[in-house]
Amino acid sequence: MRGAPSTGNGDGASDRPPTELTPLIGGSAPPASPPGAGAVAPLLSPSYAAASPSSSPFSPFNTAKIRSNSENEELPATSSPRAGNLATMLSHHDEEDDAPAVDAAESDEEDRDSQQSQYAYFASPAKVLGSACVKGDYFQAQSAVEMTVSKATAAAARLHALDDDGDEQKATDREVARETRRQVADSVFRLLTVHEARHQMNALHLAVLYDHPTVVAYLISVARKYFPRDEEEAAAFQQNAEKKRHIHIHRQSEDHMHHVHSNGNGSCVGHGEEHQGQEHGSDAGSSVGSEAPHYPDGSCGTLQEFLDSRCGDSKHQATALMLCTSVACAAALVDEGATLDDINSSGMTALHYAASTGNAAFVSLLVHRGADVNQTDSRGATALHWAVFEGFQYTAMLLVGYGADQSICDSEKQTPLMIASALGDAFLAKQLVVEGAPANAKDKHGRTALDIARQGAHFDTASAVKAGASDRLVAWASRNGASTLFFFGMVGSTATLSLIFAVPCLPPQNPSDTTRYQAMGLVFLAYTCVLYVYVCLKDPGYVPRSTRPAYELLADESNAIPCPTCVTRKPLRSKHCSACRRCVHRFDHHCPWINNCVGLGNHRSFLFFLVTLSSFCLVIGALSLSILLGHLPLYPVGFRASSNASDAGNVAATVPWPWRWLQPPEWAQVGVTTSEPSTLLLQGIHAVLVLCAVVFGLPTTMLLALQLRNVSRNLTTNEVFNKDKYPYLKTPLDEFYNPFDRGCLRNFIEVCRGEIPAEDEDEGDVDEVASSALQEHDVDNISR
Ligand SMILES: [Zn+2]
Ligand SMILES: [Zn+2]
Numbered sequence: 001m002r003g004a005p006s007t008g009n010g011d012g013a014s015d016r017p018p019t020e021l022t023p024l025i026g027g028s029a030p031p032a033s034p035p036g037a038g039a040v041a042p043l044l045s046p047s048y049a050a051a052s053p054s055s056s057p058f059s060p061f062n063t064a065k066i067r068s069n070s071e072n073e074e075l076p077a078t079s080s081p082r083a084g085n086l087a088t089m090l091s092h093h094d095e096e097d098d099a100p101a102v103d104a105a106e107s108d109e110e111d112r113d114s115q116q117s118q119y120a121y122f123a124s125p126a127k128v129l130g131s132a133c134v135k136g137d138y139f140q141a142q143s144a145v146e147m148t149v150s151k152a153t154a155a156a157a158r159l160h161a162l163d164d165d166g167d168e169q170k171a172t173d174r175e176v177a178r179e180t181r182r183q184v185a186d187s188v189f190r191l192l193t194v195h196e197a198r199h200q201m202n203a204l205h206l207a208v209l210y211d212h213p214t215v216v217a218y219l220i221s222v223a224r225k226y227f228p229r230d231e232e233e234a235a236a237f238q239q240n241a242e243k244k245r246h247i248h249i250h251r252q253s254e255d256h257m258h259h260v261h262s263n264g265n266g267s268c269v270g271h272g273e274e275h276q277g278q279e280h281g282s283d284a285g286s287s288v289g290s291e292a293p294h295y296p297d298g299s300c301g302t303l304q305e306f307l308d309s310r311c312g313d314s315k316h317q318a319t320a321l322m323l324c325t326s327v328a329c330a331a332a333l334v335d336e337g338a339t340l341d342d343i344n345s346s347g348m349t350a351l352h353y354a355a356s357t358g359n360a361a362f363v364s365l366l367v368h369r370g371a372d373v374n375q376t377d378s379r380g381a382t383a384l385h386w387a388v389f390e391g392f393q394y395t396a397m398l399l400v401g402y403g404a405d406q407s408i409c410d411s412e413k414q415t416p417l418m419i420a421s422a423l424g425d426a427f428l429a430k431q432l433v434v435e436g437a438p439a440n441a442k443d444k445h446g447r448t449a450l451d452i453a454r455q456g457a458h459f460d461t462a463s464a465v466k467a468g469a470s471d472r473l474v475a476w477a478s479r480n481g482a483s484t485l486f487f488f489g490m491v492g493s494t495a496t497l498s499l500i501f502a503v504p505c506l507p508p509q510n511p512s513d514t515t516r517y518q519a520m521g522l523v524f525l526a527y528t529c530v531l532y533v534y535v536c537l538k539d540p541g542y543v544p545r546s547t548r549p550a551y552e553l554l555a556d557e558s559n560a561i562p563c564p565t566c567v568t569r570k571p572l573r574s575k576h577c578s579a580c581r582r583c584v585h586r587f588d589h590h591c592p593w594i595n596n597c598v599g600l601g602n603h604r605s606f607l608f609f610l611v612t613l614s615s616f617c618l619v620i621g622a623l624s625l626s627i628l629l630g631h632l633p634l635y636p637v638g639f640r641a642s643s644n645a646s647d648a649g650n651v652a653a654t655v656p657w658p659w660r661w662l663q664p665p666e667w668a669q670v671g672v673t674t675s676e677p678s679t680l681l682l683q684g685i686h687a688v689l690v691l692c693a694v695v696f697g698l699p700t701t702m703l704l705a706l707q708l709r710n711v712s713r714n715l716t717t718n719e720v721f722n723k724d725k726y727p728y729l730k731t732p733l734d735e736f737y738n739p740f741d742r743g744c745l746r747n748f749i750e751v752c753r754g755e756i757p758a759e760d761e762d763e764g765d766v767d768e769v770a771s772s773a774l775q776e777h778d779v780d781n782i783s784r
Contacts, residue, residue, distance in 0.1 A: 048381070048389045048419075125151075126194050133203045133219075136212030141203075145188065145222050152187035156180040182237045188226040189301060192219060193309055201311040208320045213328035220336050223306045307338040317345040322353040327361045327551050340371045347378030355383035355399060358392030360564070363399065364550035373404045380410035388416040393428045397435075397564035398550060406437040413444040421449040421465065424458035433468030434475075434578045435565065475579035478592040487532060487593065494620055494692045495525045501685055502623040505632045528616050531609045536594045541585035541601035541756045543568050572728065574599075575718055585756055588716040598717075604752040607711070610704040617697025624689035634682050714740040714747035 132140035207215040324330040354362035384404040387396040417437040420429040453462040553562040575587035584599035
């Protein structure tokens with residue numbers, strides 16, 4: 001499934017049709033961009049495709065391929081730079097093809113080695129460790145480390161013996177112990193950080209890339225045990241080593257060590273780069289540099305330096321954290337203190353890698369441990385840019401939910417929305433717009449996302465962008481009180497007009513009855529308004545946000561995929577509402593008229609409200625209609641009498657005090673004398689009332705009918721309209737099946753009870769059906 005966090009092989013840029021990454025040549029396709037904007041400008045900055053980790057041999061995507069080869073060949077066989085364009089990558093492939101003989105011989109040799117590697121003690125420790133990290137063999141890794149430790153201890157003991165013989169200054173036991181520790185640390189550090197020749201990865205990188213959490217944890221524990229704990233101890237080790245070297249310099253027959261001073265955390269990388277080529281050029285036989293000649297004696301780094309060590313050549317420089325493919329490995333590294341915001345040579349952080357590989361759980365882990373969601377790489381792209389570019393919808397929405405800023409532009413001034421438009425990702429484009437992407441932002445060619453979608457002939461995406469924008473406008477207006485204002489304005493004015501002009505015409509036309517009717521009308525009006533306010537404010541049953549982070553929820557396979565935007569476990573029948581930005585229990589629909597969702601919590605009151613409002617409209621419409629049709633008089637009797645008396649005081653006397661202000665004004669009463677204009681005016685008022693009642697009442701009544709029908713079947717409006725999307729509404733034969741129907745009466749009772757199930761984090765309250773969180777995430781059904 002596209003966008004699913006766990007899958008995604010082959011979803012990278014290389015599989016995409018090339019048209020999306022190349023300029024549109026102005027042929028048959030008419031340029032839709034504004035004049036002067038350059039109709040042949042590329043839709044997307046090509047730098048993404050060039051630098052995408054998934055096109056890189058270091059990408060976790062490539063592990064499957066590599067792993068399938070790993071029986072024959074222990075180490076990855078490609079070494080093209082990760083930030084090259086297609087041409088350079090091809091040229092690298094050519095280079096490799098040029099020297100097949102060496103490779104074949106080498107791999108044969110390695111083949112034999114790996115077959116013999118069950119007798120691991122005969123191979124060099126670094127080689128054994130490298131193969132253990134690729135295969136995930138914990139015990140082999142352990143044996144390699146132990147072998148190194150014992151060798152180093154033995155060597156240290158030998159040296160001390162020599163010291164005792166030759167030098168007059170006797171070392172104390174404590175000094176001996178410290179020196180032994182230093183030498184062991186030095187050997188282990190060299191063992192763990194020696195780069196294999198092709199990808200220049202150390203043991204940690206290999207274990208992480210091939211996703212072996214136990215080996216990663218073991219390597220970290222070894223590092224913690226043997227390496228100097230801090231810079232201070234490392235410096236002491238260094239000094240000790242210098243001293244030793246001066247003492248023993250005459251004893252060393254061949255000194256090919258380089259006296260390069262360690263310069264902080266970059267030291268391993270620097271040396272690796274400098275000397276890797278030469279050493280292995282001359283020493284091509286062992287692809288795993290077992291003696292680590294490029295590390296000067298005593299340059300033992302700290303645990304921190306080990307965790308943040310880089311791999312790859314100068315064009316890559318990824319840390320182990322960036323190569324993670326699983327949360328287990330990443331958590332082990334992060335918990336031990338691996339730096340979160342380290343960048344590689346193109347400015348990408350681990351979060352960029354996680355986003356561009358669609359690893360939602362990894363993204364979540366990094367964000368929860370404090371990675372900056374909006375960090376940009378050297379091309380100005382955020383993690384969201386990368387997730388959108390690689391087409392990982394779930395990861396993109398997760399980043400949006402974590403507060404990724406959608407208005408950040410890359411160096412081409414493209415927002416994530418523009419990338420989605422260029423790629424024709426209609427679903428993601430709409431979601432981004434609904435979640436607040438700036439739809440009017442322009443790229444450096446002056447095109448908006450809509451222009452880009454049209455230029456790329458992605459018309460479904462263009463309409464999705466427009467639909468998203470209108471949804472957002474409706475939600476915005478509704479949120480800012482437009483619907484409330486409209487409701488009170490309409491209901492208030494129609495009710496007032498009806499009370500003044502229609503109600504007094506009801507028989508028997510005497511003032512006290514009229515007053516009683518008007519009082520009833522006002523009570524009814526007040527009831528409707530109170531109910532409206534209640535439905536607006538009532539909690540529709542928002543699913544509480546989960547206390548557990550998304551990566552834990554994603555790891556929990558028994559649960560449905562959590563909602564990416566509000567990071568919550570989605571109970572059965574719930575759905576995310578993008579207007580409310582929350583997930584709602586038994587979501588029915590979002591109603592902009594009440595600026596609220598209709599869900600489990602307020603379904604009953606919503607039904608009551610609909611009944612009240614539709615009968616309100618029915619009464620008003622029926623009254624005015626019967627007046628217009630002549631079944632009721634146009635003028636109330638009482639007013640006619642007072643008018644005949646032509647006495648203002650009498651008028652006041654005939655109408656009781658509280659309703660006196662409701663009297664029709666003078667011109668309406670003058671109508672008694674059959675003035676033509678006033679009759680027309682009164683008829684006009686009634687016509688308007690009928691019109692309002694129809695315009696307001698007809699949709700309400702229809703909605704009520706629809707609701708009653710759905711409630712009687714125990715289905716939500718959302719389920720009725722999107723029944724194809726929900727696996728729980730289908731039989732195994734893909735036919736519609738309603739598992740909630742318990743008969744009409746019971747269905748009504750169940751809906752009206754509306755009890756929100758208590759959230760229990762540990763065990764599901766309802767049967768969790770693995771429905772796609774994405775499918776439920778759309779906003780198609782906003783009630784009219
Ligand atoms: Zn949600
Ligand atoms: Zn809503």
